[in-house]
Amino acid sequence: MPGPGQVLIQVAAAGLNNADLLQGRGLYPPPPGASPILGMEVSGTIAELGAGVSGWNKGEEVCALLPGGGYSEYALTDSGSLLPVPGSVNLIEAAGLPEAAFTAWTNIMDTGRLAPGETLLIHGGTSGIGSLAIQIFAARGHTIFTTAGSDEKCQAARGFGAARAINYRKEDFVEVIKAETKGKGMDVILDMVGGDYIQRNIAAAAPWGRIVNIAYQNGFKTEVDFAAVLTRRLTLAATTLRGRTPEQKRAIRDALLGEVWPLVGTRIKPVIARTFPLAEAQEAHQFMAKTGHIGKILLQMA
Numbered sequence: 001m002p003g004p005g006q007v008l009i010q011v012a013a014a015g016l017n018n019a020d021l022l023q024g025r026g027l028y029p030p031p032p033g034a035s036p037i038l039g040m041e042v043s044g045t046i047a048e049l050g051a052g053v054s055g056w057n058k059g060e061e062v063c064a065l066l067p068g069g070g071y072s073e074y075a076l077t078d079s080g081s082l083l084p085v086p087g088s089v090n091l092i093e094a095a096g097l098p099e100a101a102f103t104a105w106t107n108i109m110d111t112g113r114l115a116p117g118e119t120l121l122i123h124g125g126t127s128g129i130g131s132l133a134i135q136i137f138a139a140r141g142h143t144i145f146t147t148a149g150s151d152e153k154c155q156a157a158r159g160f161g162a163a164r165a166i167n168y169r170k171e172d173f174v175e176v177i178k179a180e181t182k183g184k185g186m187d188v189i190l191d192m193v194g195g196d197y198i199q200r201n202i203a204a205a206a207p208w209g210r211i212v213n214i215a216y217q218n219g220f221k222t223e224v225d226f227a228a229v230l231t232r233r234l235t236l237a238a239t240t241l242r243g244r245t246p247e248q249k250r251a252i253r254d255a256l257l258g259e260v261w262p263l264v265g266t267r268i269k270p271v272i273a274r275t276f277p278l279a280e281a282q283e284a285h286q287f288m289a290k291t292g293h294i295g296k297i298l299l300q301m302a
Helices: 020-025 098-111 128-138 151-160 173-180 197-204 227-231 246-259 279-288
Strands: 006-015 040-050 061-066 075-080 082-084 120-122 144-148 164-167 186-191 205-213 237-238 272-277 298-299
Touching: 006 061, 020 279, 040 075, 040 098, 061 075, 075 246, 082 246, 098 128, 098 186, 098 205, 098 246, 120 128, 128 144, 128 151, 128 237, 128 298, 144 151, 151 164, 164 173, 173 197, 186 197, 197 205, 197 227, 197 237, 272 279, 279 298
Parallel strands: 120 144, 120 186, 144 164, 186 205, 205 237, 272 298
Antiparallel strands: 006 040, 006 075, 006 298, 040 061, 061 082
């Protein structure tokens, strides 16, 4: 049963995230008190409301961010991490929205401080986060550059709204950005690669630019020359979402409700690569690990 401020969701589908793969290998334990079951985002219907929860009704279709426990028939979350499923979005597909939307918004807007008229570089433009982030910030009028690993993925990223998609296997994103911005660079950079991208992001950033890392898939360690950070007055930041307090997540949710959710289903849509039944979760993880997909991978409960 849900505790005070919590909601019990009958899960229809769960979204896969790289954190699930890490947790499955024992490298990313859940926060204290969270379910040890994998799964950080779901869609479904409200089964029970905890004490003090208002504004929601049993049977209402929702999607939600979770600290864990999504690969299950029922999942608990704080009511401040709930979002309604827009009428034009399929309930199953809605499972691909929460983690990407929360992550994109808080890192690009709260940490990156993206201002009207500024440019944005999103690495991994066809990932679950990238595909949604491009749509969100293109809809808000920003010029977006992105990187992807094939011509097919670059074409998809342009379809999401990227002004320039860079095939990193064929082009140097630093050179492309410098050429196409007349040497200025990008105001905000969202990166999950790390490794040698740390120095290259610094080279690609505009004066007063903000570089935000949400993962370091190519490694936490590299040699960095900080001269340009100093002379170009750059900000380097890195954040995680899972361990934030319910109050912090509620603030992000409220911003999404006001700024993004009115466009979901029309100008912003979840991009789903493939849906697996829950019984094939291991196969879904293997599919995700191959990195060739475009968009989110989901697990359907029934």
